Amino acid sequence: KILPPYQGTHSADWYKGTANAIYQNMQFIEQYDADYVLILSGDHIYKMDYAKMLKYHKQKGADCTIAVLDVPLEEASRFGIMSIDDEGRIFKFEEKPKKPESTKASMGIYIFTKEKLARYLNADAADTASANDFGKNIIPAMLAAGENMFAYRFDGYWKDVGTIGSLWEANMDLLGDEPEFSLSDEKWRIYTRHSALAPQYIGDDARIENSIVSEGCEIHGRVENSVLFAGVKVLPGAVVRDSVVMSGTVVGRGATVSYSVIDTEVEIGAGASVGGSRGCKDGISVIGAGEKVEDGTTVAAGAMIPDVR
Amino acid sequence: MTAAGLVFSNIHDANIPEMTAQRTMASLPFGGRYRLVDFTLSNMVNAGITKVGIVTHNNYRSLMDHIGTGKDWDLARRSGGIMILPPFITAFNNPRAGKLYTTRLEALMGTMEFITRCKEELIVLSDCDMVCNLNLADVIEQHEKNAADVTIVTKSADLGRTMLSGSETIVYADDDGVITDFAEYTQVMSGRQDISTNIMVFNKAFLLNMLHNSISHGYTDFYRQALPYSMFNARFLIYRFDGYYAEIGSLAHYFAANMNLLDSKCRGELFAVKDRPVYTKVRNSAPTKYGHGARVKNSLIADGCVIEGSVENSILFRGVRVRKGTKVKNSILLQDTTTGENVSLNCVISDKNVIIRDGVNLSGHETMPFYIAKGKML
Numbered sequence A: 001k002i003l004p005p006y007q008g009t010h011s012a013d014w015y016k017g018t019a020n021a022i023y024q025n026m027q028f029i030e031q032y033d034a035d036y037v038l039i040l041s042g043d044h045i046y047k048m049d050y051a052k053m054l055k056y057h058k059q060k061g062a063d064c065t066i067a068v069l070d071v072p073l074e075e076a077s078r079f080g081i082m083s084i085d086d087e088g089r090i091f092k093f094e095e096k097p098k099k100p101e102s103t104k105a106s107m108g109i110y111i112f113t114k115e116k117l118a119r120y121l122n123a124d125a126a127d128t129a130s131a132n133d134f135g136k137n138i139i140p141a142m143l144a145a146g147e148n149m150f151a152y153r154f155d156g157y158w159k160d161v162g163t164i165g166s167l168w169e170a171n172m173d174l175l176g177d178e179p180e181f182s183l184s185d186e187k188w189r190i191y192t193r194h195s196a197l198a199p200q201y202i203g204d205d206a207r208i209e210n211s212i213v214s215e216g217c218e219i220h221g222r223v224e225n226s227v228l229f230a231g232v233k234v235l236p237g238a239v240v241r242d243s244v245v246m247s248g249t250v251v252g253r254g255a256t257v258s259y260s261v262i263d264t265e266v267e268i269g270a271g272a273s274v275g276g277s278r279g280c281k282d283g284i285s286v287i288g289a290g291e292k293v294e295d296g297t298t299v300a301a302g303a304m305i306p307d308v309r
Numbered sequence B: 001m002t003a004a005g006l007v008f009s010n011i012h013d014a015n016i017p018e019m020t021a022q023r024t025m026a027s028l029p030f031g032g033r034y035r036l037v038d039f040t041l042s043n044m045v046n047a048g049i050t051k052v053g054i055v056t057h058n059n060y061r062s063l064m065d066h067i068g069t070g071k072d073w074d075l076a077r078r079s080g081g082i083m084i085l086p087p088f089i090t091a092f093n094n095p096r097a098g099k100l101y102t103t104r105l106e107a108l109m110g111t112m113e114f115i116t117r118c119k120e121e122l123i124v125l126s127d128c129d130m131v132c133n134l135n136l137a138d139v140i141e142q143h144e145k146n147a148a149d150v151t152i153v154t155k156s157a158d159l160g161r162t163m164l165s166g167s168e169t170i171v172y173a174d175d176d177g178v179i180t181d182f183a184e185y186t187q188v189m190s191g192r193q194d195i196s197t198n199i200m201v202f203n204k205a206f207l208l209n210m211l212h213n214s215i216s217h218g219y220t221d222f223y224r225q226a227l228p229y230s231m232f233n234a235r236f237l238i239y240r241f242d243g244y245y246a247e248i249g250s251l252a253h254y255f256a257a258n259m260n261l262l263d264s265k266c267r268g269e270l271f272a273v274k275d276r277p278v279y280t281k282v283r284n285s286a287p288t289k290y291g292h293g294a295r296v297k298n299s300l301i302a303d304g305c306v307i308e309g310s311v312e313n314s315i316l317f318r319g320v321r322v323r324k325g326t327k328v329k330n331s332i333l334l335q336d337t338t339t340g341e342n343v344s345l346n347c348v349i350s351d352k353n354v355i356i357r358d359g360v361n362l363s364g365h366e367t368m369p370f371y372i373a374k375g376k377m378l
Helices: A018-023 A027-031 A052-057 A071-080 A112-125 A135-145 A163-173 B036-046 B061-067 B104-107 B112-117 B136-145 B204-216 B222-230 B250-258 B264-271
Strands: A036-040 A042-045 A063-070 A082-084 A091-095 A102-111 A149-154 A158-160 A198-202 A207-209 A209-211 A222-223 A240-242 A256-258 A258-264 A285-287 B003-008 B049-053 B080-085 B124-126 B130-132 B148-160 B169-173 B179-184 B192-203 B238-241 B245-247 B288-290 B295-296 B299-301 B310-312 B327-329 B344-346 B348-350 B361-363 B369-374
Touching: A018 A027, A018 A112, A018 A135, A018 B148, A027 A112, A036 A052, A036 A112, A042 A102, A052 A063, A052 A102, A063 A082, A063 A135, A063 A207, A091 A135, A091 A149, A102 A112, A102 A135, A102 A149, A102 B124, A102 B204, A112 A135, A149 A285, A158 A163, A158 B080, A207 A209, A209 A222, A240 B130, A256 A258, B003 B036, B003 B104, B003 B112, B003 B238, B036 B049, B036 B061, B036 B130, B061 B080, B104 B204, B112 B204, B112 B288, B124 B136, B124 B204, B130 B192, B136 B148, B136 B238, B169 B238, B179 B222, B179 B238, B192 B238, B192 B245, B204 B222, B250 B348, B295 B299, B299 B310, B344 B348, B361 B369
Parallel strands: A063 A149, A207 A222, A222 A240, A240 A256, A258 A285, B003 B049, B003 B124, B049 B080, B148 B238, B295 B310, B310 B327, B327 B344, B344 B361, B348 B369
Antiparallel strands: A036 A102, A042 A158, A063 A102, A082 A091, A082 A102, A198 B299, A209 B288, B124 B192, B130 B245, B148 B192, B169 B179, B169 B192
């Protein structure tokens, strides 16, 4: 069920912060008469059995359990860092600390006991100075009040795809003989919407290496180290390398797409050239949904169309 | 007028005994992700039919699993929808009381209750042994416009040059398109003839009358007795279909029809028809992964495959693994077939879950492909 922001009886606004989004939807939570609430971010790539985290939450008698991941010390300043005792109890929490005191980063995955969650959300909503954010407001408030906060350690692949770079990387992590992240694990299926498209057709002149190609694609050119979504067409003579190409895009005759992220329904004209070489200093090129790159044009490395930066 | 559909799921099973040993013809996997029944159901659904009965005889477990609630064909409905009609064995109006029916006519007799209860005025009959994207709505429109009692859809073929299964029925019609005779194919027939696709539109009342009459007179054959004997004072019209049509009449037919999909024109006529898509059961599979040594040419590849070797002029179904050094040519590998390394396959049809170990070499011929049964390990 998708819960868009609406005009509530008391407060009407877009969601102000992560906590505000939940606050405005308390009715949805109450409807299910839940005892526990699991809060997740939609922009992370990982496999986790949440039932295990809930079991841990109950075992510890926690009011709030936060899933944490070990990150390299050099990167720790990018995350919300938890200081944890031997029992797993959180005694300190710092958002993006300049001098991190631990390497346990918050994954933005929380389990709350509903009563406590409701109480803190209500208190937070009444505070006009608050940014209504879990990491900035709710968690520190609960910690200061001495609530039972525990850290659930997660081990495994986890990627936050909040930047072009990490989105590209996460896709590339699917490739190779031993991919970092496997989509074809029979024991942990990833479910999604599928459409009834025809199987992919690979033509006589096609050359595909180390790539992932989805249903409905038609490949007549070269595809290397790339991820192609459903219904992508790569015409004869075209080359797609080190790129992520989303559904419905057509790569025209003789065109080149390199080190790029191409959104859905893009038309790349014949002979066009998009992007630079893999890892180049200008970075990944990006073409937005529905855009058309005219025949013969060049889109430079690191360029973004349309440029919304 | 509204129409209901009646589908015969395994009337031609005997044509491909190898592949129908444990499944109905209707559930025969085709083209990388379809089953033959998908074409039949899609033709009906695209013509606005919302009620379909599928007549089954035996081995219909995988068919039931494939159809499920009918949701993927928009046939999971409160009113109408899809219904599997397993055979009555002891019904009083089953002429072979105590045994399963054996002919088309007997199968029809077993569905009389279904037909009677249909509110629709037209009944569309179809088999599941062919691949075509037919504009059934047009057939129904012509049927009504020309006030026909029965319309039979045919496909013209040159008997001398077409691969035949031997169980075809020839339909003879005059210049006004009125059917004059039926004849079962025998080897002495030649030339260009109209072959029945076994897709027919009946006025419901007429169909029931014909069936009751057949019971009264002890008829056992549809094309030789029931139909021709009810043609007097009735209006039987022919509808000639001229699009791509493949009858799956033998293993060789099956092989050829699948290989035809490698031609973009054929794919277009089947899968890219405006407003008439081919629906099938949608499954959760990861996309296909091509490894470093993958070499794929002129092939149709389904989801969930892992390809590290070479694949040419072939059709790979879901979840097929082609390991390093393996060469697959002119072959059809059904779901979850796995090859080891350095395997060589030519003109091979491998059924589901087949495992072909390292270094094995198999070669058939396009008119006699090498078939490996479900679950076999080589």
